[in-house]
Amino acid sequence: MKYNMSFCAVAVSVALSVFALQLQASDRLIGWWKIDDATNATVLADSSGYGRHATIGSGVEIIEDGRFGRAARFDGTSSAWAQFSNPALTNLTIAAWVYVDGAQSNPLPRIMQIGENTYFYMQTNSLGQFTLGVEKNGWGTNAQPPFKYQTNTWFHAAVVHRMEYTNATEAVVWPTFYINGVRCCDPLAKKAFLAAVPAGGSAFFGNNSYGSGGVRPLKGLMDDVRLYDAPLSDKEILELYQNKPLSVDAGEDQTVYRDTTSLQGRLINTNPFMRNLSSKITWSTVSAPAGDAPVIQIPWLPATAVTLPEAGDYTFRLTTATELGTATDDVTITRHISTPPVGNSAPVVTPLAASISSVLGTGAPLAATVADDGIPGAARLCWSKVSGPGAIFFDNAFTSNTTAFFSTNGTYVLRLAADDGDLQGSADVTVTVSLPSGDLTSGLEHWWRMDDDPALKKAFDSAADNTLSLNNSAFLQPGKTGNGYRGPKLDAVGIAASLPANAETMTFSAWFFFDNAYVQRASDNKYQRLFNCGPNFYILYNTTNNHLDLSTRGIGTGSTQYTWSWNTELLPNRWYHVSVLFDRRAAASGSRQVMYVNGRKFMSGNLNIAFPGAAAFTAPFIISNTGASNGTRNFDGVLDEMRVYSRFITDEEALLLAVDPDNNHAPVIEIPTVRTVKVGQLIALEGVVADDGQPAGGTLITGWSIISGDETAVVFDDTANPGTTATFTQTGSYEIMLSATDGEQQSAAIVQINAVPSGTLILLN
Numbered sequence: 001m002k003y004n005m006s007f008c009a010v011a012v013s014v015a016l017s018v019f020a021l022q023l024q025a026s027d028r029l030i031g032w033w034k035i036d037d038a039t040n041a042t043v044l045a046d047s048s049g050y051g052r053h054a055t056i057g058s059g060v061e062i063i064e065d066g067r068f069g070r071a072a073r074f075d076g077t078s079s080a081w082a083q084f085s086n087p088a089l090t091n092l093t094i095a096a097w098v099y100v101d102g103a104q105s106n107p108l109p110r111i112m113q114i115g116e117n118t119y120f121y122m123q124t125n126s127l128g129q130f131t132l133g134v135e136k137n138g139w140g141t142n143a144q145p146p147f148k149y150q151t152n153t154w155f156h157a158a159v160v161h162r163m164e165y166t167n168a169t170e171a172v173v174w175p176t177f178y179i180n181g182v183r184c185c186d187p188l189a190k191k192a193f194l195a196a197v198p199a200g201g202s203a204f205f206g207n208n209s210y211g212s213g214g215v216r217p218l219k220g221l222m223d224d225v226r227l228y229d230a231p232l233s234d235k236e237i238l239e240l241y242q243n244k245p246l247s248v249d250a251g252e253d254q255t256v257y258r259d260t261t262s263l264q265g266r267l268i269n270t271n272p273f274m275r276n277l278s279s280k281i282t283w284s285t286v287s288a289p290a291g292d293a294p295v296i297q298i299p300w301l302p303a304t305a306v307t308l309p310e311a312g313d314y315t316f317r318l319t320t321a322t323e324l325g326t327a328t329d330d331v332t333i334t335r336h337i338s339t340p341p342v343g344n345s346a347p348v349v350t351p352l353a354a355s356i357s358s359v360l361g362t363g364a365p366l367a368a369t370v371a372d373d374g375i376p377g378a379a380r381l382c383w384s385k386v387s388g389p390g391a392i393f394f395d396n397a398f399t400s401n402t403t404a405f406f407s408t409n410g411t412y413v414l415r416l417a418a419d420d421g422d423l424q425g426s427a428d429v430t431v432t433v434s435l436p437s438g439d440l441t442s443g444l445e446h447w448w449r450m451d452d453d454p455a456l457k458k459a460f461d462s463a464a465d466n467t468l469s470l471n472n473s474a475f476l477q478p479g480k481t482g483n484g485y486r487g488p489k490l491d492a493v494g495i496a497a498s499l500p501a502n503a504e505t506m507t508f509s510a511w512f513f514f515d516n517a518y519v520q521r522a523s524d525n526k527y528q529r530l531f532n533c534g535p536n537f538y539i540l541y542n543t544t545n546n547h548l549d550l551s552t553r554g555i556g557t558g559s560t561q562y563t564w565s566w567n568t569e570l571l572p573n574r575w576y577h578v579s580v581l582f583d584r585r586a587a588a589s590g591s592r593q594v595m596y597v598n599g600r601k602f603m604s605g606n607l608n609i610a611f612p613g614a615a616a617f618t619a620p621f622i623i624s625n626t627g628a629s630n631g632t633r634n635f636d637g638v639l640d641e642m643r644v645y646s647r648f649i650t651d652e653e654a655l656l657l658a659v660d661p662d663n664n665h666a667p668v669i670e671i672p673t674v675r676t677v678k679v680g681q682l683i684a685l686e687g688v689v690a691d692d693g694q695p696a697g698g699t700l701i702t703g704w705s706i707i708s709g710d711e712t713a714v715v716f717d718d719t720a721n722p723g724t725t726a727t728f729t730q731t732g733s734y735e736i737m738l739s740a741t742d743g744e745q746q747s748a749a750i751v752q753i754n755a756v757p758s759g760t761l762i763l764l765n
Helices: 234-240 649-659
Strands: 031-034 055-056 059-062 071-075 082-085 093-098 112-116 118-123 129-134 137-140 154-165 171-179 191-193 203-205 221-226 247-249 255-256 260-264 266-268 282-285 304-305 312-322 324-333 348-351 353-360 364-366 366-370 380-387 392-394 401-404 410-419 426-433 443-446 469-470 475-478 483-486 492-497 504-513 526-534 537-541 548-551 557-564 573-582 594-597 599-602 621-623 637-645 668-670 673-679 682-684 689-691 702-709 714-716 725-728 732-741 748-758
Touching: 031 312, 093 112, 112 221, 112 255, 118 154, 129 154, 137 191, 154 234, 171 234, 203 221, 234 475, 247 312, 260 324, 260 380, 282 392, 312 725, 348 410, 353 364, 353 649, 364 426, 366 410, 366 426, 401 426, 492 557, 504 526, 504 537, 526 637, 548 573, 548 594, 573 649, 621 637, 714 732
Parallel strands: 255 324, 348 426, 353 426, 673 748
Antiparallel strands: 031 221, 055 082, 059 071, 071 221, 082 203, 093 154, 093 221, 112 118, 112 203, 118 129, 129 137, 154 171, 171 191, 247 266, 260 304, 282 312, 312 324, 348 366, 364 401, 380 410, 392 401, 410 426, 443 637, 469 492, 475 483, 483 637, 492 621, 504 573, 504 637, 526 537, 526 621, 537 548, 548 557, 573 594, 594 599, 668 689, 682 725, 702 732, 714 725, 732 748
């Protein structure tokens, strides 16, 4: 979306780039048995692309009622196995959905065994425990609830096996175990690694045929079995468990009276907990009229241009492939070459506001209405930049209502164009972007980012030295940014080393995601704490109405409750950012408190009595529970980026804190699209690439490539530099492309170069 196309327009050509990707799920996913095979199958197909199809024994059958579609049932006998060719591995990840029948004749049923020396299994003689064996070493989980598997129900099991060399020949190995997407024990000790997993031979899941212990069959079910030749991160394991593949939108069907148009494809995240748009993308032609074939300009970009050389109907398919699966969507485009219909009126675009103001970093909401007669087809929309000092990142450039983010402050003109396939209409919006006036580090007393090593069982304070100790099975798991806090048991708690200062005005803020994953409401845990300072102060999530409330004590008085009432509930399975402004000063009856939800301001109900001023905080300062370490009011979800200020934040600061840190946009490329150069002379290509800094930890990579023309006649000074210089040594027409990727999303722009003779010097006597 960061390049011109037809009415948002570019020239069309065949394009392949250094960033073009083959449409396979992953290079590291080396075995993937979806178990969607026919019920009479004798081989389980490997969907990884590596051909590790698994032969099944007579004790295995394919049934319809699996975790996802079909599954493999293992009958617990010696022939209950699925066997595949054993790869040579060092680091690896094993993951599978498993259903263990209540009664097991074998105490050590295998999830997977790689060769003779590496095996991942469950222990039915220590019900709920997982074990990894490597050579003569073994590691096991402690099978403590809630981090243990249950019989007669589906669970997701995974183990990550890491190895590192201590010298040239000796190595150590250690595992991390996961149950239902999260770590099910603390990381275990490293042990000497005696031998690498051998190449060749056999590997199994559901059983094994190696070792003195004989076969170790499972009695139960397996589904979606995976083998990686790399250690997956905590976030990636959680994403496997959540199993929310990307979706795609190929855009609205079109009717056009021209030979080029734009494909307005988009990737759509379906996971409410985490946003990850990394995938392999391709456009393909499903059907087209006879004659010259259509040409998709950049097949690996969701939004690109296409030629329509003949009249008739074209169908194009957008496909995305990830480690979670593939998704497709089709769009049909009808091209006419006859005279456009008489009486057609151009679409009329009317912005709700012709000029708006925004603060850098918060995003500018854009809204417009589009009126059209529907002739010859529905109007397609596209926002673009007309002018401005920096780059613009649109959340969705193809809708009338969206949000735009800016790379720098200044005045910008944005245009919404509407194209009905024959005529176009547009309107401009001016956005003035100012620098933030506040300082979010001012008055910041405590800041628990929660991005610490989960093995430490602590969350460190980035603003002071008020460390949270994670007790009673509380732990760090993937959160909104990096890691977040979860307390999965009724008594799970994060206890701070000291109390916050009793400032007269304070702000408490956090991201939170309530999912009710571990403690059901039947336990009567209705009033779940986010922040808690004994009986004198707490902010709670009220599960009876899905609202946040503030409870505090006045000096010498009982509990005072501030409640907020608004039509929109804080629903489960969604991230929200909340900032509660706590005024502890004495106030007359009718006083109110302030809360911001996702940057929007709300006032509490009126207090019907005079407030004498807040009682002092009492120890301990608690995260996610009541005022005691054995409390029963744990927040049953994930908390992240928790802050305490000794002042009120402003409206602007509340918006800045609530900006979604996972809202990654593709890099923006700005460059002249047509250039003329003399042969043998340097030309500055003047490419500029801007990025929004997402995803966290990502690296912006840019590169030039040659699309058409004599490759030997083009010399780049530095192909990785967007603004590099180049020399063309032969006359002719060339197409070169600047590509950019942030590790998750990609963009590209094509430049047409006309290389002309440099001229001849004639000397006259």
